[in-house]
Amino acid sequence: MDLDTLNAGQRAAVTAPDGVQLVVAGAGTGKTRTLVHRVAWLLEERKAGPRDIVLLTFTRRAANEMLGRASQLVGHEAYAVRGGTFHSYAVQALRRYADKLGFTRDFTILDRGDSESLVGIIRSELGLGGQGRRFPQRRTVLKVLSKQINTGRDVADIVDSDYPQYFDHVGDIEEIGRRFAARKRAQNVMDFDDLLVHLVTLMGEHPEARERLADAVKYLLVDEYQDTNHIQALIARGLHLSHGNLMVVGDEAQSIYGFRGADVRNILHFQEQFPTATLLRLEQNYRSTQRILDLANGVLDTAREGYDKTLFSDLGHGDSPLLVEVADETDQADCIVERVLELREKGVPMKEMAVLFRSGFHANVLELALARADIPFRKFGGIQFIEAAHVKDVFALLRIVANPKDALAWYRVLQWFDGVGSKTAEKVIADIEETGVFDVEPYRKRKYGGAFAYLAGVVEDAQPLTADLPALMEHLVEYYTPIMEQQYEDHRKRGRDLETLAVLAQRYDDLEGFLADVSLDPPSSADARPTDNDDEFLTLSTIHSAKGLEWDTVWVLQLGDGHFPSGQSLDDDDAMEEERRLFYVAVTRAKRRLELLQPRMRHSRWGSSGAPGCALLDEIPDLRDLVEPVRWAPAPLKPGRSVEKHPDVAAAEQRLADFLAFFDKKKG
């Protein structure tokens, strides 16, 4: 295997002896490359079997990409390396040992909406909320409970610091938490948090299971370690116990998942938790030109906590990042369209361009502008088509077939029918939890009795089809289509989404695998399209979803308080700190060209106002030396060209205006 292409630091990490290593790797220092070579080296030099290696990454996409690159180094066997997220690893382990925890191996996975519904049901059962009693929303309750699990802090502590107005309800929230856990067990379902928690429980309470799991992990590698939480750290520890081989890679300056319980201390105090660990550093940046890194260093300088790193590059100075002032969001979109076309003309491949933003909806106006200009793009992060109501409906049916005790799936389906509301649905699912079957007998005389009986029949007919996913999909979609047509005006468009879903399903041969994959790594509708002829598309991505990736040219949208940084972070020091790291991640994605867009005007329904500054930029002391400010305005309209706005654009602008008005009100 050829190691000559690596620098000394990378080579040290790749060829590190057995044991525990912490690799601290700044942005663009070849972290992925190092991991890829490490996997290849273990296979080739240490003669590890591919199934003995487990590579935990942040998304399945990242794992697949790394294994693909490793296979280019050492051949096809690299694909057999076990790779995925902590969650996907947990699903597999838990299926095997489900019975030890009081589940069966066909358990299904709840998404956030399901969990919220269940919290809502429990809340109404307990008679909390309603008449003037200010009780937190179910989403808030769930956030508190999730944070409790992911940080290990207790409910009182979390409510006290994050939601002091609800301090009187701490006891009630704890009670909801207890019932929530019990109900999920009764329903044979787990949510995302449970996957990790139950795995830790399994390892803690069933040593023989832990040993068998850990015995199978000869080499454990964990990427993006700065974004792991304390449960994930426990899992890593448990899995390395048999063979003692663990390599974690991360960069504390890129920790951007604090809201999800990620704890930078995992990496900062790694050597206390793993006293035998060797520390290795990768410092030279191979990605970006120096002017881009200067800005990145400037961003880190404003951080409260000192990060002792200054990125340096060998790739030359390059061009200064541009700080582009545009009038408003429409101009921002038009500016990017113009720039993309310009660069494409110059021969920059579209795959080498990306637009990054803080929140999914920031790109709405841009998406329309791109569509009008006929520029192909793919959007990552934000709401996926899988979350659309009609897609979730079909999913609910699939889940019922996979796990007849999946009460939340029933809960959703039952309320399709006229005359059935939350109370009736709750009654039915209480029975299902208890008996495990959907008994339509008590409802036969109701006006929805016929619909219930028919549904029961459809589910029964579906049972033999679980091994034939395409047939199962067809069966369920056929049943659901009339329901959809009655429910939604735009059922034609929605019908196409169901076809997309069927295409995705074709890649799987078992129902559980399909359901788990889709829950853990929601595909975008573009994933179903067969390779799109050319893979020439512009990437639109949230910054969070852009982690670990790089492009020649990067635009960052909506620099301005209230957008980026988010309005919800402005009065919270820790949150602002995370916004800064997020900005750092965005800046360091660019290899050669970086353009930051700053709309000056906000249009709201009461007129326009100047946008506030952007704390992320304004706090950088010598900003003017680091960026080149420019102003962009659209070329004057040619005579005869209509100035009428596309109706969709007008609608998107209105939605945005409403949203902005909300922030203005909140601050004023």
Place this chain on the structure above:
DNA sequence: GCCAATCATCGATAG
């Protein structure tokens, strides 16, 4: 007692 329609409120990032 429960469902369905109506109105006000709020709105991020993701496995």
Place this chain on the structure above:
DNA sequence: GATGATTGGC
């Protein structure tokens, strides 16, 4: 656009 509270109707 979703959620939660409110209200009118069966």
